[in-house]
Amino acid sequence: MECTFPVHEKLEFRDLSISWEKKDELRKHVYALIKGVEDFKSQHSDFKGRIKLLKENLKLGRSVLQISDVKLRDAGFYRCVIGYGVADYKTISLKVKAPYRTITQGIVSQGGNEWKLMCQSEGYPLAEVIWQNKEYEDLTYKANTSYKTGSDQLYRVTSTLTIKSRVGENFYCIFWNKELQENTSAILHIADSIDGVLWTESRRFVGAILIVTVLLGSVFLFMICIRKARANKDDRTLVATSSTGKLSKDNETYDYRDACFEEQELKYMQTEKT
Known part of the structure; x- marks a missing residue:
């Protein structure tokens, strides 16, 4: 996140103060630079060890705040207050996305050429799971999809499809994230390993x-x-x-x-x- 301030000629660090805070129900102090010296005493526990001000940008009049190990709860409104000769502030909205990058797959034989296919993935916001065969026919109506949330607020989505098929057939499960307008897919191959x-x-x-x-x-x-x-x-x-x-x-x-x-x-x- 970034906010700017005017710098004339050379930046005087001892005259510069910067404050970043998150506007939740309670204000959470994120970062503070007071008269050129960093102060972490009042920093909220949610941001301990994850905040860094990129000081090389200050001489250009840019206060760039970096958050590492981003979490869903980091989303929200932040206020940047700059004190350098005169005071000014800026409000920034931070949105956090968690795409469904990795899909765990499973295939179990039910006997009689019947198979149970499973796909599971984590992300945010809640995604829709679409099933297709090799001819790209929609099989979603035959599937059973459920989800639950963990302490990290991510959605863990599990979808199963029970279907009759011969060995060698391919099926596709697609996690469609409508809000992000992106999808992640996996191919499930019915092999003769069983x-x-x-x-x-x-x-x-x-x-x-x-x-x-x-x-x-x-x-x-x-x-x-x-x-x-x-x-x-x-x-x-x-x-x-x-x-x-x-x-x-x-x-x-x-x-x-x-x-x-x-x-x-x-x-x-x-x-x-x-």
């Missing part, structure tokens, strides 16, 4: 089935092995009772037995001989 997720989960499910199948097969083979062992043990006992010597020399008796129990049989024969 199928990829389902495929990954299915693949893991098949892997689990294979693991279970292998375990069950192992248990089954183990049970067969135990049954064979018990049968061989009974045959071995009968042969050992009739003739221990024949058991160690008879090839036919050795051949019909399960090879996986060879070592146990040898130990058993040694025990019988002892």
